Amino acid sequence: MNSFLTTAFYHFITLKNIKSIQSIIQNYCDRTSIKGTILIANEGINGTISGEEKDILAFQDFIKYDQIFSEVFKNLKYKNSWSNKNPFYRMKVRLKKEIVALGIPEVSPNKKVGTYINPKEWNTLIDDPDIILLDTRNQYEVAIGTFKNAINPCTTSFREFPAYVKNNLNSKKKKKVAMFCTGGIRCEKASAFMLEEGFEEVYHLQGGILKYLETIPEKESLWKGECFVFDQRVAVTNELKEGKYNQCFACRHPLSPEEVQSDKYVEGISCSYCINKISKEKKKNLKERQKQIKLAKVRGDEHIGKIIKKN
Secondary structure (H helix, E strand, C coil): CCCEEEEEEEEECCCCCHHHHHHHHHHHHHCCCCEEEEEEECCEEEEEEEEEHHHHHHHHHHHHHCCCCCCCCCCCCCEEEEECCCCCCCEEEEECCCCCCCCCCCCCCCCCCCEEECHHHHHHHHCCCCCEEEECCCHHHHCCEEECCCECCCCCCHHHHHHHHHHHCHHHCCCEEEEECCCCHHHHHHHHHHHHCCCCEEEEECCHHHHHHHHCCHHHCCEEECEECCCCCCEECHHHCECCCEECCCCCCEECHHHHCCCCCECCCECCCCCCCCCHHHHHHHHHHHHHHHHHHHHCCCCCCCCCCCC
16 A cells, blocks of 8 residues: 655745754654655755655645745645655755755756646647757666657766867757656756757746646657656656656665675665775675565664665
């Protein structure tokens, strides 16, 4: 039975007194079953949390109707999915310089942003053979799933995206550009950057891949593969069902069932992507950590931070 409700949300809006906001939200969540991570910066809020349905719905009402937050967060939109375990182990509300780190603070979706395209209109837009369809996520995310005909910028960090645009797309500023990412937040910042750079027509998928997978029936979907998510589910598929991927604890790379069977995969210690990159000291620490996980399992305890191995 899927008894845990996971909700993802973000909103670009100029915030003041972010330390106070952090404290109020952290204290509220600590009194409930809610776990996850929320980032707060002067440019807005970004979070994914999970808990019992009553607690998540109460949190959404708290954010929407509380006199402290009702004006600044009244336009928050949520992407909801279900799982049989809470995919998070802790509740953390953190202060950041940016809620998504592009590395160029002066670029702000609060100033200008690209054109939103809702999931039902997305297929029509990207069927245009002349459009530049750009996946703004990182290489390890793109590797397990993306849209048909999408360009992979092969980045390892969102901070590398501006350099990719300047080095590869500067001559195409008059062409239509359509972008997508996991939940929509990176695309908002990326579209603001591209407009600043002089691109004339910039579109992005409203609500991101998650909203698309939640909204569009599988038989109509142009999505290929699974979508990486930043929690213990690792990846999701159509209707936001939990996918088949595991994850390497050492390097955090998603692993297919076939990669888990590789002799280079040692649970909690290494995989084919990192086995030759791990120092002896780190491998020693990982082995000790894995030992403690197994001991905790024998005692019937939950070891904080373990990667859930799927059958």
